[in-house]
Amino acid sequence: MKKLKINRRKFFKRFLYSLVTLQFVYILFRLFKPQKEAADxxxxxxxxxxxxxxxxxxxxxxxxxxxxxxxxxxxxxxxxxxxxxxxxxxxxxxxxxxxxxxxxxxxxxxxxxxxxxxxxxxxxxxxxxxxxxxxxxxxxxxxxxxxxxxxxxxxx
Ligand code: FES
CATH class of the missing domain: 2.102.10.10 (Rieske [2Fe-2S] iron-sulphur domain)
Incomplete structure (x- = not known):
């Protein structure tokens, strides 16, 4: 069985990319979500x-x-x-x-x-x-x- 090797640098790089992607998705969600105040x-x-x-x-x-x-x-x-x-x-x-x-x-x-x-x-x-x-x-x-x-x- 092949052991998956990932070094520390790669791990943090992927982690940072994931954070940036999540933040981007969150911003998009906020932009397109109907505003409660506008509905009220x-x-x-x-x-x-x-x-x-x-x-x-x-x-x-x-x-x-x-x-x-x-x-x-x-x-x-x-x-x-x-x-x-x-x-x-x-x-x-x-x-x-x-x-x-x-x-x-x-x-x-x-x-x-x-x-x-x-x-x-x-x-x-x-x-x-x-x-x-x-x-x-x-x-x-x-x-x-x-x-x-x-x-x-x-x-x-
Ligand atoms: S003074 Fe207004 S209800 Fe009694």
């Missing part, structure tokens, strides 16, 4: 063209149960209209710029932060992305939070 965007709610939303205004989307707040600095924040106390639907009061709950009188500012109890945490928000100058809201994934943070605001 198809399920986002198309709120409208960016230019439609005026700075400093709150826009209700009753059918999707959220408010889209265009901040004065141009950022977008999509707030759930579900009260964080027991889930009633909050209403925007344009006179005092508050979101008010009709059930037990909790109130929230335009960033969703609690102004009046019994609610103890900020309104949930929905991730926002922009595509072809459209505002897309991920209405299937509300984000629970205790307080507002500027990282929750999205800019074009």
């Amino acid at each position: 965007i198809e399920k986002f709610y198309d709120a409208g063209d960016v230019s439609f939303f005026q700075k400093g205004k709150m826009y209700p989307f009753g059918s999707e149960q959220f408010y889209l707040h265009r901040l004065t600095d141009g950022g977008f924040l999509a707030l759930s209209s579900r009260c964080t106390h027991l889930g009633c639907t909050v209403q925007f009061n344009a006179n005092n710029k508050r979101l008010e709950c009709p059930c037990h009188a909790s109130a929230f500012n335009t960033n969703g932060e609690v102004l009046s109890p019994p609610a103890t945490r900020a309104l949930d928000y929905y991730p926002v992305v922009f595509k072809n100058n459209r505002v897309l809201v991920d209405v299937n994934h509300p984000v629970r939070r205790n307080k507002h943070d500027n990282s929750q605001v999205k800019y074009v």
Whole structure:
């Protein structure tokens, strides 16, 4: 029986070629694999063209149960209209710029932060992305939070 001889140099050379080949295959796989984010965007709610939303205004989307707040600095924040106390639907009061709950009188500012109890945490928000100058809201994934943070605001 013939014994297979391979010296150390050949072994490392083959090993390096194998690594490079695997890396190349991995890169090709990543390039042609459908991106999860791209697939998910198809399920986002198309709120409208960016230019439609005026700075400093709150826009209700009753059918999707959220408010889209265009901040004065141009950022977008999509707030759930579900009260964080027991889930009633909050209403925007344009006179005092508050979101008010009709059930037990909790109130929230335009960033969703609690102004009046019994609610103890900020309104949930929905991730926002922009595509072809459209505002897309991920209405299937509300984000629970205790307080507002500027990282929750999205800019074009
Ligand atoms: S459900 Fe909104 S305050 Fe109770």
